[in-house]
Amino acid sequence: MAFKLIFSSSFTSKIQKSTAFPIPASFFFNLFKHYCFSSPLGLDRCIEVDDLPQTYYSNSFLASIIDNCTHKRHLNQVHGQLVISGLQQNGFLMTKMVNGSSNIGQLDYAHKLFDKFCDPDVFMWNAIIRAYSRHKLFQDAIEMYRWMRWTRVDPDCYTFPYVLKACTELSDFRLSQLIHGQIFRHGLGLDGFVQNGLVALYAKCGHIDCARVVFDGLHDRTIVSWTSIISGCAQNGKAMEALRMFDKMRKTDVKPDWIALVSIIRAYSDVEDLEQGKSIHGCVIKMGLEDEPDLLISLTALYAKCGQVTVAKQFFDQMEIPNVIIWNAMISGYAKNGHAEEALHLFRDLIARNIKPNDVTVMSAVLACAQVGSLELARWIDDYISKSEHKSDVFVNTALIDMYAKCGSVESASKVFDHISNKDVVVWSAMVVGYGLHGRGLEAIDLYHAMRQAGVCPNDVTFIGLLTACNHSGLVKEGWELFHCMRDYGIEPRHEHYACVVDILGRAGYLDQACNFILKMPIDPGVSVWGALLSACKIHRHVTLGEYAADKLFSLDPYNIGHYVQLSNLYASARMWDRVAKVRVLMREKGLSKDLGYSFIEINGKLEVFSVGDKSHPRAEEIFNELQTLERRLKEAGFVPHTESVLHDLNYEEKEENLCYHSERIAIAYGLISTAPGTTLRITKNLRACINCHSATKLISKLVDREIIVRDSKRFHHFKNGTCSCGDYW
């Protein structure tokens, strides 16, 4: 018997001949592979040759055909051939078909084939589970696994890696434990692949202790095992632990590959250890991996997070293929390091280039807006988000709450808060912190009760918010009680919590109690605690205790300008001018100089910045006329400047010409001449409000009948009708 293969063009010229049997299957395979699948056209013609005797379609031949299918049409045709040949119940080939369908994205087709297959064996089950897992339908993958067990087919060592992968994505700890048990029952507890899967799974579920148990029991730790445990620690906020594991790994023969390096770089950027991060960067270069796109992302994130935005930008610029993650790393890096303008510029650039932002991108843009502090900008991004698919993302909404609070509108923050359906502890905490920032302590506490009512358990950050809220509102008793509530939730107070309590007690004048509290602390009091005590001493003019605190601070943190400023302020408040001068000398010896004060005000969407006595603005003359008018009206209203203390108070802006030329006063004057009567003025300044400006602003708000909202370095002040929301307690 002879037959003809009739193919198109080039093929025809090569082979158009009659031949006699037997022809080896490999001959057909090579022909098919080489010619049929190089173009869809070739295949169409090939399948038309259906008078090929079936005996020559060996399994491996057909399998190779299936492997080379690139289109659903190809699979259909092959399937047709299998049916004709009576091979539709051939497990090997049908498994190939399921794999093939899955590989080209035809999950529905895979499932149809699976459904038509009677009595699937473990290979077939593995194929369908893998198909669902690869298509991110993890719940379905688990369902298939359950069904498989129900049909009493035993899973093997190839089944579990995909089942574990699905569990990992679902982050279901109970299910993980269940499956772990089944792994043991099937005697697969010692399989390396399965064990590595378990390590990664437990780590992602947040049960790093379980991951460690599996990891410690591993006989053969490959780079995958190490990467799983290192990244697991890092993903659970235990970067130090991750790096300790990396140290252990270094003592073995296992060499890191690029995926391991990604995890290690992440751990170093989490702890913001730029030096160590740089040494890993060196490894990357040594291994010739610097062009690996995912390492570019990691390095960008590392340098950006550590504040080296210029270096980060160089890596960012090296990335040629559009990748939203590297944009996210760069945008959030800019936003977190005081380059909000660049962050937003990049965000707009991304949109202009038609790269699709994801939830993380818009969240980073929100962070940038929060940093700018402009309510108008805040409304713009909120508007953008409300029209997008990102409006339901909990990360985005949490950032929005924080942003509105930082831009001065607790009301808008609370509106966002109300619209979130499933509020987690971070959402509640963000709102609590928001109230705290504005000195609305009672509302913060009410929210805390509502949160418990809703069955959400507070965490350490919730209490930071509550304690700062109490602090900003002078709620001593409430703060003290809340601090002791932490124990009920099993939350170990951190330095910040202790510092808040010291702040609360100290500001309210309970200096002895604050001191006792510090002495009884179970952990060594750090900079924040002594700093709180020092500033309390400054308020209450307790020089000896303040000097004691300052002494501690100077040994703990000798190059921080803030502590010297505080001590100097303490002396100034006690009118000890000679000691003020001594501190200044000390500062000069250490080569420290204080930050310049500046204030922002936003008028018609444009941000204006003023420094002390700033005359650089085009409308400077009008501004200074307005300042003088204000000064005159203040005097007429009986305002007495707090000249003496302020002049020596290094915390605030340097004395230049006159107190009324402090930057926020210039910003207020500019705001008054640039906006319609009655418009609220919103000002942001980098330092804390000085006592003189604070008193003056209260009176100005009454004289000009304006609401003036000032965000200083610590909190918000809402000035209205002669009073301030802080109740002069800040």
Next chain:
DNA sequence: CTAGGGTTAG
């Protein structure tokens, strides 16, 4: 037929 990574809120 199998495993590990990157950006993210208070």
